[in-house]
Amino acid sequence: MNAMRAFRIFAAEAFRDGLRRRLAFAVALVLVTGLAGAQSCTQLGLGSMEVNGETLDGSVIGGFLAPILFGFQAWAVLAIAGLLAADHLARPLAEGSAVLWLARPVSRGIWATARLAGALGVALLCGALLLGGTGAMLVLRQGVAIEPVFAAAAATALGSLVVASLAMTASLALGRTAVILLVLLGLVFVAFANGVGLATELAHPAIGVGGLVGAVDRYGPPLFSAIAGAVAQWNPHVDPGDTYAQSMQRLAVWAAGGCLLLVAAFRRREIEG
């Protein structure tokens, strides 16, 4: 059987499976809460704001508000991708329903990547609604440019692939709770490392961040550097340089590595029959 056809069939089933899961309700809740938060936060620029007797221009408020708001929403999308992937492959393996599919003439790599695509599809659908809705409100109400919305959405999508593939790989060795903790703590730590890295870069470009934080920022997946690099264009006081392009290149390497690691780990895995 054609490998692409098998992939399409399995990915469609994995997507449907993702929508049927109880976690989908949590995803919907994040979506509604996130959009409500965006609706509330983007009202800020409609009035006038005075700081130390000086009236701030709406675009200045938008320049600070938009990146923070978009960053939070993107973090939620990355977390959803990781949480969905945490057992999207491991669950059918543990339940035993996977053996029926794996007894068919399809490679393990096809099945694993199709499960990844299914989980990612649900996360990206949620991301499109959340980031699209937030972006639209920011553009219409804060008057910020629309291009960074697409650039940041692309960075979030690539970051979601990294998070989901690594979470799925981890789920082959660890239990669901451990993987969920790993995803959430990992995302917090990477966000912190990327934030410290960017802040240092902007304030003191000559000084590098050391230790584990510096190593994660320099060599780890630049999940938030890429997003920040895109949305920093909204703030006229910040010059992100080529942070976005560099971060996207490194994210692409991490995404390819994550997928290869998943396939390699799954090929080694013994299946209960």
Add this chain to the structure above:
Amino acid sequence: MFSLELAGASKRYGRRHALASVDLAVPQGTSVGLLGANGAGKTTALRLLLGFARPTRGAARLRGLDPFDAASRRGVGYLPERLRLPHGMTLQRFLHVHAALAGLDGADLVREIDAVTETTGVRDRLHEPVDGLSKGLAQRAGFAQALIGRPEVLLLDEPTSGLDPLGVRDARGWIESARARGATVLVSSHVLSEVERTCESVVILREGRIAASGALEALLQPGETLEDLFVRAVAGREAPGPLDQKTGREVPGPLDQEAGREAPGPQDGPGE
């Protein structure tokens, strides 16, 4: 070419040998019963043949290919012992996906689903979720997916599990039909009467090794049933004989006497 092959295949889990140097070669078009006590290595043998696990030593081949090669599973139908059907799929969708994976499409796919659901008696359940089917119906659904695409190799692990007597009779018919059209059938089962009726040869495993194998007619001694052969091969002694009225112990058979062994008393029990 053999449809199923294990060449000196061993499988170890930690210190435990699930299979130890097992040689098995099943020619195309034959039906073999894989027997053994619980934990004898039957399911492990199937897992090696399907590429679900790698042998620690030796090799497994499915249709002449490495089972880790997806092409080896082309034309293979499998019914697992622990059948777990996926959540939230209707039976129709479930069979549709399996038919597509078996290489069918268009009108052929629809015809095949009609045929297997008619054969296995689940046609009126097509729109029900598979995970909501009763044990017996789920087993029939499992059979339907295994038979889809008229597989040339059929691997069945405890195929009559959960089936009522009518279902057991039907299952026998499905296996015989597959044999009649030239499919290779490997049945792993504890139901010896079914194996005796559907298989022409048997392989009996004992603690991961082959204790007996060959054509049933060659293995069975005059007047012996498959159960007798099984006990002889697995327990290394004869089937339980009549009880001595005085002692309450089983009367030892000639094989037990040869081995200088007493038959177990009533309190000993047959064990696993």
